[in-house]
Amino acid sequence: MGKPRYTRIKEHIIRRIDTSRWKAGDRVPSENALATEFGVSRMTARRALQELGEEGLLVRTQGLGSFVADARPMSSMLTVRSIDEEITARGHQHRAEVLLLEAVPAERTNALLLGLGEGAEIFHSILLHWENTLPLQYEERFVNPRFGPEYLSQDFTVTTPSHYLSSISPLTEADQSIEAVTVDSEIGRALQIKRGEPCLKLNRRTWCQRGIVNISTLIYPGSRYRIGGHLNF
Amino acid sequence: MGKPRYTRIKEHIIRRIDTSRWKAGDRVPSENALATEFGVSRMTARRALQELGEEGLLVRTQGLGSFVADARPMSSMLTVRSIDEEITARGHQHRAEVLLLEAVPAERTNALLLGLGEGAEIFHSILLHWENTLPLQYEERFVNPRFGPEYLSQDFTVTTPSHYLSSISPLTEADQSIEAVTVDSEIGRALQIKRGEPCLKLNRRTWCQRGIVNISTLIYPGSRYRIGGHLNF
DNA sequence: CAGTGGTCTAGACCACTGG
DNA sequence: CAGTGGTCTAGACCACTGG
Numbered sequence: 001m002g003k004p005r006y007t008r009i010k011e012h013i014i015r016r017i018d019t020s021r022w023k024a025g026d027r028v029p030s031e032n033a034l035a036t037e038f039g040v041s042r043m044t045a046r047r048a049l050q051e052l053g054e055e056g057l058l059v060r061t062q063g064l065g066s067f068v069a070d071a072r073p074m075s076s077m078l079t080v081r082s083i084d085e086e087i088t089a090r091g092h093q094h095r096a097e098v099l100l101l102e103a104v105p106a107e108r109t110n111a112l113l114l115g116l117g118e119g120a121e122i123f124h125s126i127l128l129h130w131e132n133t134l135p136l137q138y139e140e141r142f143v144n145p146r147f148g149p150e151y152l153s154q155d156f157t158v159t160t161p162s163h164y165l166s167s168i169s170p171l172t173e174a175d176q177s178i179e180a181v182t183v184d185s186e187i188g189r190a191l192q193i194k195r196g197e198p199c200l201k202l203n204r205r206t207w208c209q210r211g212i213v214n215i216s217t218l219i220y221p222g223s224r225y226r227i228g229g230h231l232n233f
Numbered sequence: 234m235g236k237p238r239y240t241r242i243k244e245h246i247i248r249r250i251d252t253s254r255w256k257a258g259d260r261v262p263s264e265n266a267l268a269t270e271f272g273v274s275r276m277t278a279r280r281a282l283q284e285l286g287e288e289g290l291l292v293r294t295q296g297l298g299s300f301v302a303d304a305r306p307m308s309s310m311l312t313v314r315s316i317d318e319e320i321t322a323r324g325h326q327h328r329a330e331v332l333l334l335e336a337v338p339a340e341r342t343n344a345l346l347l348g349l350g351e352g353a354e355i356f357h358s359i360l361l362h363w364e365n366t367l368p369l370q371y372e373e374r375f376v377n378p379r380f381g382p383e384y385l386s387q388d389f390t391v392t393t394p395s396h397y398l399s400s401i402s403p404l405t406e407a408d409q410s411i412e413a414v415t416v417d418s419e420i421g422r423a424l425q426i427k428r429g430e431p432c433l434k435l436n437r438r439t440w441c442q443r444g445i446v447n448i449s450t451l452i453y454p455g456s457r458y459r460i461g462g463h464l465n466f
Numbered sequence: 467c468a469g470t471g472g473t474c475t476a477g478a479c480c481a482c483t484g485g
Numbered sequence: 486c487a488g489t490g491g492t493c494t495a496g497a498c499c500a501c502t503g504g
Contacts, residue, residue: 004491004492004493005492005493006492006493030469030470030471031470031471032469032470040493040494041493041494041495041496042494042495042496043492043493043494043495044492044493044494046471046472047492047493049471050471054287060470060471060472061470061471061501061502062470062471062472062500062501062502063469063470063471063500063501063502063503064469064470064471064501064502064503065469065470065471065502066470066471177459177460178411178433178459178460179433179455179458179459179460180413180414180431180432180433180434180453180455181413181431181455182429182431196415196429198413198414198415198431198432198455199413199431200411200412200413201413220413222412222413222414222431225412226410226411226412227410227411227412237472237473237474238473238474239473239474263488263489263490264489264490265488265489273474273475274474274475274476274477275475275476275477276473276474276475276476277473277474277475279490279491280473280474282490283490293489293490293491294482294483294489294490295481295482295483295489295490295491296481296482296483296484296488296489296490297482297483297484297488297489297490298483298488298489298490299489299490467503467504468502468503468504469501469502469503470500470501470502470503471499471500471501471502472498472499472500472501473497473498473499473500474496474497474498474499475495475496475497475498476494476495476496477493477494477495477496478492478493478494479491479492479493479494480490480491480492480493481489481490481491481492482488482489482490482491483487483488483489483490484486484487484488484489485486485487
């Protein structure tokens with residue numbers, strides 16, 4: 001009838017994580033500490049931590065301790081991760097260069113994709129993202145002003161458009177397509193690639209709860225970038 | 234350095250299942266029996282059985298014993314869609330052309346990726362998939378014979394390699410990377426594209442429950458194919 | 467160095483299953 | 486009933502991490 005003690009310990013830990021008393025990155029009590037606290041043997045306390053590790057709630061490292069894991073990101077391989085996080089996660093330096101930032105009347109295609117009328121004012125930006133000393137991503141965006149009214153006055157060398165937009169209205173959906181293309185000489189020059197070098201092109205459209213936030217085109221040199229993913233069925 | 238004892242016991246059991254010495258439904262030795270056989274404590278033998286249970290290879294029942302599980306069916310979340318389904322879903326005609334089908338000794342890289350020893354015999358195939366009158370996908374595979382013993386005698390103009398393999402051992406995991414490349418003249422000719430035309434290249438590695446099934450390289454002309462997806466957060 | 471998790475032992479009592 | 490897996494103890498030695 002009674003739940004096993006390791007289950008009670010697990011529930012205790014889960015509760016503290018759920019109520020944000022322990023947040024992502026925080027260290028949870030060690031096996032010995034829990035054993036003492038709950039008056040059980042270390043093997044029993046260990047089992048609780050062990051299972052929470054297998055369930056992905058904790059990350060355990062020998063010699064260091066057990067830590068609350070980050071909230072599960074997306075499981076899909078088409079993870080929408082921002083470029084600066086990706087680069088800094090690799091231990092490299094990210095730098096953004098603003099090539100263009102303006103308000104323009106929407107052309108028909110863009111208006112359609114954004115769900116606006118033709119000629120409506122939208123924001124337009126072009127950025128170049130560097131990884132250390134090489135350009136990695138050419139980013140062009142058309143933004144619905146409704147979901148990023150202060151877009152034009154942001155300093156995108158400090159915060160990325162993606163961060164700014166999602167801080168205003170959390171993303172709920174995205175459409176994405178991936179293709180292989182060659183680029184025109186202007187983009188090729190910006191990315192410092194040779195004429196005809198294949199590039200990955202991501203076309204993305206993102207939604208927040210109240211509508212379409214922006215459409216973006218991300219271009220990566222084929223030689224410097226690939227999209228990877230691991231799927232579990 | 235040395236593997237833990239529970240790992241050795243697990244490997245021992247997996248080997249007996251893979252070689253069909255123990256088949257689905259068979260009872261495997263009890264915790265106590267394994268403890269005696271391997272000269273370990275019951276807790277250690279137990280851990281081996283426990284983990285195999287969690288991994289879905291065994292079904293354990295108190296009072297009864299541990300039994301070899303049936304092969305697990307694949308869940309519906311099919312992100313890895315096969316080319317013929319994709320083409321026919323568009324209302325188009327799919328046709329496969331077998332360019333090569335042979336057994337070869339594994340080179341070091343492939344052996345490593347398949348988790349086999351260098352020089353081990355593996356199967357190698359190259360197919361060209363047509364959508365109506367144009368080639369859409371150049372497919373090269375290296376297959377672990379353990380998970381597709383009759384690979385070489387299949388008629389891949391009738392059933393695809395992907396279907397054959399997943400009918401033998403349901404897929405449980407996949408690694409995938411996507412990149413933009415140019416291809417050599419042989420592949421370019423097969424795909425009927427111009428020199429230097431960018432292509433999408435997918436490198437995929439698939440697992441079944443008991444190991445790595447195959448590694449595949451899928452190449453699509455950039456002008457005829459893109460990968461699309463809709464994400465909900 | 468003290469603290470952490472990883473492995474392992476030799477016991478114990480229990481709930482459960484079949485014969 | 487004898488045998489199974491489920492829980493649990495109080496120890497042990499180890500590899501690893503940071504300070």
